[in-house]
Amino acid sequence: MTDVDPKDLHAFAEAADAWFKENVNRDPGFMLPLTFMEVGTDQQFDFLQTWQNKVYEAGYLGAAWPKEYGGGGLPQAFQTEATKAMRRHGGPIFLNAIGLNWTGPLLLDMGSEAQRAKYLKGILSAEDIWCQGFSEPDNGSDLGNAQTRAVRDGEHYVVTGSKIWTTLGKYARYMILLARTEADTSRKYDGLTFFLAPMKIDGVETRPIRKLTGEHGFTQTFFREARIPADEIVGVEGGGWKVAMRTLEYERGARGGQAGGYVSVGSNAWDVLDLARKMTRGSKPALEDPATRAKMIDFMIDIQSNALCGQRAAFSPLNTDRPTGLALSSKLMHTDFAQRMNAFAIGLTGPGGGYYVGDPNAVDGGWWTRSYLNSFSATIGGGTSQIQRNIIGEHVLGLPKS
Amino acid sequence: MQDLGRLGFSEDQGSLLEVATSFCAKRSPIARVRQLIEDETGHDAEVWREIVELGWLGIAIPEAYGGAGLALAEVVPVMEQMGRYLLAGPFYSTTLAAQALVAGGTEDQKRTLLPRLAEGAIATLALCEASGDWDLTNIACTATATAGGNLKLAGTKQLVSDAAVASTIIASVLHAGRPALVMIDRASLAPDALRREVIVDETKRACELCLDGVEIPAANLLDPSRAEAALAHIHLVANLLAAAEMCGGTQSVIDYTLDYLKTRVQFGKLIGSYQALKHPIVDAYVSYEQTRSHVYSAAHCFCEQGIGEIATRMAKAQADTTLSFAADRAIQFHGGFGFTYDCDAQLYRRRAIWHASQYGDAAWHKEKLADLLL
Ligand SMILES: Cc1cc2nc3c(=O)[nH]c(=O)nc-3n(C[C@H](O)[C@H](O)[C@H](O)COP(=O)(O)OP(=O)(O)OC[C@H]3O[C@@H](n4cnc5c(N)ncnc54)[C@H](O)[C@@H]3O)c2cc1C
Numbered sequence: 001m002t003d004v005d006p007k008d009l010h011a012f013a014e015a016a017d018a019w020f021k022e023n024v025n026r027d028p029g030f031m032l033p034l035t036f037m038e039v040g041t042d043q044q045f046d047f048l049q050t051w052q053n054k055v056y057e058a059g060y061l062g063a064a065w066p067k068e069y070g071g072g073g074l075p076q077a078f079q080t081e082a083t084k085a086m087r088r089h090g091g092p093i094f095l096n097a098i099g100l101n102w103t104g105p106l107l108l109d110m111g112s113e114a115q116r117a118k119y120l121k122g123i124l125s126a127e128d129i130w131c132q133g134f135s136e137p138d139n140g141s142d143l144g145n146a147q148t149r150a151v152r153d154g155e156h157y158v159v160t161g162s163k164i165w166t167t168l169g170k171y172a173r174y175m176i177l178l179a180r181t182e183a184d185t186s187r188k189y190d191g192l193t194f195f196l197a198p199m200k201i202d203g204v205e206t207r208p209i210r211k212l213t214g215e216h217g218f219t220q221t222f223f224r225e226a227r228i229p230a231d232e233i234v235g236v237e238g239g240g241w242k243v244a245m246r247t248l249e250y251e252r253g254a255r256g257g258q259a260g261g262y263v264s265v266g267s268n269a270w271d272v273l274d275l276a277r278k279m280t281r282g283s284k285p286a287l288e289d290p291a292t293r294a295k296m297i298d299f300m301i302d303i304q305s306n307a308l309c310g311q312r313a314a315f316s317p318l319n320t321d322r323p324t325g326l327a328l329s330s331k332l333m334h335t336d337f338a339q340r341m342n343a344f345a346i347g348l349t350g351p352g353g354g355y356y357v358g359d360p361n362a363v364d365g366g367w368w369t370r371s372y373l374n375s376f377s378a379t380i381g382g383g384t385s386q387i388q389r390n391i392i393g394e395h396v397l398g399l400p401k402s
Numbered sequence: 403m404q405d406l407g408r409l410g411f412s413e414d415q416g417s418l419l420e421v422a423t424s425f426c427a428k429r430s431p432i433a434r435v436r437q438l439i440e441d442e443t444g445h446d447a448e449v450w451r452e453i454v455e456l457g458w459l460g461i462a463i464p465e466a467y468g469g470a471g472l473a474l475a476e477v478v479p480v481m482e483q484m485g486r487y488l489l490a491g492p493f494y495s496t497t498l499a500a501q502a503l504v505a506g507g508t509e510d511q512k513r514t515l516l517p518r519l520a521e522g523a524i525a526t527l528a529l530c531e532a533s534g535d536w537d538l539t540n541i542a543c544t545a546t547a548t549a550g551g552n553l554k555l556a557g558t559k560q561l562v563s564d565a566a567v568a569s570t571i572i573a574s575v576l577h578a579g580r581p582a583l584v585m586i587d588r589a590s591l592a593p594d595a596l597r598r599e600v601i602v603d604e605t606k607r608a609c610e611l612c613l614d615g616v617e618i619p620a621a622n623l624l625d626p627s628r629a630e631a632a633l634a635h636i637h638l639v640a641n642l643l644a645a646a647e648m649c650g651g652t653q654s655v656i657d658y659t660l661d662y663l664k665t666r667v668q669f670g671k672l673i674g675s676y677q678a679l680k681h682p683i684v685d686a687y688v689s690y691e692q693t694r695s696h697v698y699s700a701a702h703c704f705c706e707q708g709i710g711e712i713a714t715r716m717a718k719a720q721a722d723t724t725l726s727f728a729a730d731r732a733i734q735f736h737g738g739f740g741f742t743y744d745c746d747a748q749l750y751r752r753r754a755i756w757h758a759s760q761y762g763d764a765a766w767h768k769e770k771l772a773d774l775l776l
Contacts, residue, residue: 311695
């Protein structure tokens with residue numbers, strides 16, 4: 001499967017390029033989410049679900065997943081080309097991130113044959129939207145302390161409790177759920193079990209939560225004696241912590257096997273540069289201000305750092321001393337940087353920084369403030385930046401636990 | 403979106419990295435580094451001989467002139483590992499001098515001198531002056547033709563690395579009102595022409611060089627038509643290799659600090675468990691990984707017109723920022739011991755100050771980048 005005929009690859013890349021050129025609709029007439037965590041209206045949801053399905057049907061998503069589960073059965077290089085093409089033409093994000101990037105590769109890695117057959121195709125086609133039930137109101141960073149209970153009753157587990165910050169909770173058909181099957185284990189981690197839980201059943205209710213931007217995004221999800229079939233466990237009862245940790249590796253990009261495409265888009269240093277050219281400081285372009293110039297160069301160096309660290313993974317002799325270092329640092333590098341850059345961009349807009357999305361005078365439609373506020377989704381979600389530093393300190397540098 | 407360079411890694415780089423890592427670890431343990439600080443020449447002649455035998459002086463010298471004909475990209479892993487183990491010696495100076503000849507020497511000069519440099523003759527550059535300018539074309543020293551057909555030099559050069567052990571010194575001067583480079587035979591200098599300077603990085607050596615009264619044959623003038631191109635080349639090579647040396651140093655100062663964080667106990671806990679120490683050392687580490695990516699990207703793209711300069715300036719700026727931060731925190735995180743001469747943290751902090759001061763610090767390179775990119 002690793003042999004790639006360059007001719008085939010080239011033809012595939014050209015076809016993909018043509019397809020995305022033809023099919024990307026950059027302006028559907030309403031604001032599109034920047035990330036899968038921002039799908040707030042049914043209109044956005046419908047549009048993005050249709051888009052993902054269309055890309056999948058055209059063969060440009062899941063191209064490297066096995067054929068028997070609905071994938072394209074091609075080497076990874078093909079999916080990489082397809083992803084490049086969609087980026088080139090500014091294609092919107094794929095909303096089913098939790099399925100495509102986390103659950104899918106997890107099932108290929110640790111799922112049962114029956115689970116793969118049942119779920120993978122629906123993930124790719126966007127027919128089955130997935131959400132993640134890890135965080136709870138009282139247990140977030142301390143995920144191992146999750147208290148949502150799952151009690152065995154015949155062929156089912158009966159689940160009671162509450163998950164929170166459930167991205168796509170309103171739309172999801174399935175949830176990867178971490179619940180406590182045993183309360184009195186000596187290590188808190190040992191009582192946890194990892195479920196593939198149906199959402200559209202009795203006893204599961206979602207309640208929307210408004211985000212700091214004012215839009216609806218995630219939900220709180222309540223379980224009141226919801227019955228989950230007993231064969232919907234990944235791994236074994238009591239072995240959920242290991243599966244959850246593996247899931248987080250896929251989520252944070254520390255492990256490969258994702259379906260392809262991208263689940264967020266954002267501004268880069270060159271967009272900020274355009275902004276600095278068009279805004280003024282002391283009757284001159286802001287870009288002539290020395291402090292602005294210095295900052296712009298900082299961002300370009302940072303953006304290049306991130307790109308190069310991504311490329312370095314391919315050169316193993318440069319990664320011998322701390323082999324997991326780059327992968328585990330990647331989330332921190334990218335998310336903190338984006339936040340700093342967006343905050344700086346708001347400053348560039350001068351008094352215009354006082355506007356917000358919706359006002360006709362807002363610079364770039366309010367993009368910068370919206371991007372900045374939304375950037376916290378990435379520095380908090382998926383494990384906060386502080387937790388990332390703990391992980392790097394403890395798992396890469398070998399420091400004692402805090 | 404502008405191309406800022408990319409990463410590549412050659413097989414030659416790989417094998418040099420491997421050999422350099424074990425060689426430098428073996429030949430430059432910290433006790434030896436400390437001993438050499440007290441030594442007048444500042445380096446171990448025996449180790450220098452071994453380095454010559456390994457062929458490292460000839461890596462980037464063309465085959466036609468007795469070198470291996472590889473690129474500066476292949477010098478980078480060697481320099482990085484020297485930096486990591488604080489290995490002292492005139493490798494940097496000699497490599498830069500060779501590059502000055504490659505870029506600006508006449509055919510005759512290259513034919514005579516480059517093979518000797520590949521075989522271990524020590525050489526260095528004399529570029530800095532009291533003006534303190536990082537612009538290498540801002541020169542006050544002069545070379546004027548004498549009636550006898552020689553060149554008479556005047557002025558004072560500062561911070562001439564390894565001058566006391568060099569056989570050849572290549573100095574920048576104004577000649578006929580334009581920047582030029584001249585070769586000086588160190589043996590021909592009066593004994594008091596060189597004064598050992600007190601410099602911040604005690605693992606290194608530098609001299610002040612008084613050129614007043616020095617006379618050299620006209621044939622020692624490098625190709626005047628290529629002088630400015632040669633100075634531009636030297637500037638970038640110096641920064642590329644300095645970035646590599648700093649990058650290696652960053653790795654060890656982080657490792658050194660981690661050792662302390664994992665052994666020192668206060669309030670009944672290893673201090674490494676406190677996030678006020680853990681998180682900054684993680685930031686230093688992440689920044690180190692970014693620096694290393696920049697350094698190897700600059701190495702890979704060095705010869706590409708335009709991109710080589712961008713990548714090199716980014717690498718130096720990033721290396722300066724990162725080593726300065728990592729070494730600064732290293733001092734702080736060792737507490738009272740960090741304030742002592744015995745704590746190795748100071749060696750790295752001094753190294754960072756030295757390299758920032760030579761050929762441009764982070765802020766200066768960012769200004770240059772702004773001119774190139776904005
Ligand atoms: C946009 C968004 C989408 C999300 N989507 C999902 C989802 O789909 N499914 C899901 O399960 N969860 C989701 N989350 C939840 C996310 O994973 C948690 O918010 C996160 O793990 C932090 O947990 P918490 O909110 O309980 O904060 P807390 O854990 O209470 O943290 C509060 C503060 O304390 C700090 N802190 C906590 N512990 C430590 C420590 N040991 N050392 C240092 N600092 C510490 C944190 O960094 C933070 O700044 C989402 C969050 C966001 C913002």
